[in-house]
Amino acid sequence: MDVIDRIGAVRLWVAAFLASVAGLATGSTLAHRTVYDGFIWRYFWGPVAADAHNAQCAINDGESVTYGYADAVCTGVPSDAFVATPGYTAVSEVGYMIVGLFFLLGVILLLRRLNLGHNRNLFFGLVPFMLFGGVLRVVEDANDSVMGPNFGGEALIPYPTNTLLISPIIYFTVFFVTLGALLSSVALSRRDYVDSYPKTLGIIGAVLFVLTFASLIIVSVLRDSVGFYPSFLLVTVGLASVIAYGIYWLAERFAPEINRGTGYIGLVVVWSHAIDGVANVLASDWSDVFGLPFGYVPKHPANATVISITDSVLPASVTDVIGTSWPFLLIKIVVAVAIVWLFTDDFMEESPRYAIVMLMAIAAVGLGPGTRDMIRATFGI
Template identity: 55%
Template sequence: MDTASEGIDNERTWAGVVAVTVVALVGGALAFPRQVYDGFIWHYFWGPVAADAKGAECAIRVGGATKYIYDRGACAGLAEPVAEPGYTLVSEVGYAVTLIVALLGLVFLLRRLDIGRDRSLFYALFPFMLFGGALRVVEDADNALQQAGNGAIPFPWNTLIISPIIYFTVFAMTLAAVVASVALARRGIVDEYEYPLAGIGTVVLAITVGYLFVLAVTTKQVNLFPQILVVVLGGATLVTAITWAAVERFAPEVNAGTKGIGAVIIWGHAVDGVANVAVLDWALALGLAGEYTAKHPVNRGIIDITSAVLPASITSVIGTAWPFLLVKIVAALAVVWVFDERIFEESPRYAILLLIAILAVGLGPGTRDMLRAAFGI
């Protein structure tokens, strides 16, 4: 455990590295705009997000201005820098480093606020994980509305809810809620900060999902298929109950450290797994207007392997996405097993934050897939 002076030194080092990085990027962009901004910042980070927000196939930077291309064929052979919606190896590494730096900064903040050593923070932040997935569906819905000429969120504001910028948006909102909740507790307005924190998360989640319901009632582009919610949430809860009962009976040491948090972790990843199975294999059977395809490489890889191993006579009956659910459950169990009592005793804040991140990785995409299908987007 760090001493007070060591903690301050670590915070100063972190702040210094962040400050130097920001100054280097801003200074480089001002001094060498074509090389640093156009060739790096815009090319790998802002350009793909802007192209996605504009609904373009790609974007090109010419003479300090951005030109959006809506013809896929016209994107081929353009002179760099060219940005396409999605991720690149450079951007993925950049976002991964940013995530690590942000988590370290969050640990320092929690230590300054003297919170995060117990499990209550995990449960208080649970609504925000659902909120992140729901907010992403708002962007999906607005894309559908823009194609019909009545989008409600103009550029560049819609970039705030486009991946990966949306992660920073949700992170900033959650951080503000944490600070505000702690301030309320310190001033004696509430007894514990966890209650207003969970309340704020529940309110923003309700507003977001409520907005989607309004769109379902008032627009043709957004519909409502409540059976998806029943199947995914009910299926995930059933899978979690069976898994948890088996662990309790045959391998109780797996959840000895996480306890109730372990069940939530498994449920969050079960939501992701069941949503994929329901949407990819049973969309038409569940009454959806069209079929969905897997967008993530892991999902596509599992579906391809299943299709190659099992004959069509079997996959036509049981589908090809169900192994993804098994993979998610096994991975969740492995994570739960790793977090034993010793980790919580030695580094409780790191353990809680890592478990929050692990749950968000499953529950965020799962919520988005579920709600996107439930609203027919």
């Protein structure tokens, strides 16, 4: 701690960041095939590039990168070539978790440096950015849909620009947009141009969300590959809101200690995960009720696991009636309520900045993916 106090936590964070970047750059230069091709490209950039090209895989033979659009192409490659497929791997998930925690620490240090984070309204000001991030990801889904085999249209957003909207790079995209909005809002507030920086921040996020959502509506009008099913959006938001507020009301009446520390922040956290759960259940098991043009395949790995287990445990006569995704919603709600319960009065008062940042991260884990699934189904993508 003496070393940290003497040098400064922010300086150490920046030094660690620069050292990591320099180490990877040096390794990629001195051992390009091993460090860059075999690690960075194979587990991190390759999957993003394959997704950006709407391909089944990307193949790196050391000389060039090609893209495969059929299983035969992706499996029939030389043994010394690296193959990357869209999505996550065990290595990339661990890597992204480490990077995420590192940047989460950076956020806490930044808020401390700027003397921010004590105001609980900061949490509410950031909620629109969680919605914005989910909708922005659907823009890339729409981009893929336009280029699909049944339409073959020109990409709305060409490569490599579209990589900014693909997981996990989109998290950094939204992070830096949000950071810019936060710094701008704080600057305006401290110069007395606005009364409240959280309110200004929320307005910026809401405008970004509305503009992005409106762009999808425009695409749905202009392109046949994108539809519009507003009933799915309304039912998802309605059910999630009823579930979240019902739990909040029951807790206030019978177990007020659950909500005592977080108040309405806890309600939003539960609502965020209810959106994720309800959207997955409706899209997985009830898509035909809304007239959706596809059989929904869960993007959420946890939901896919739940469906598999439920399908193996319950007989078909039961799952045909109630579906197989409903346990996912129950798990999301139970875990969200349990987490909210952990944020007691004492914890919120002793470490308000840390508590608010953690609650923002927990809400984003539900609302970001949940918004993507909800909006993706709303536009039939």
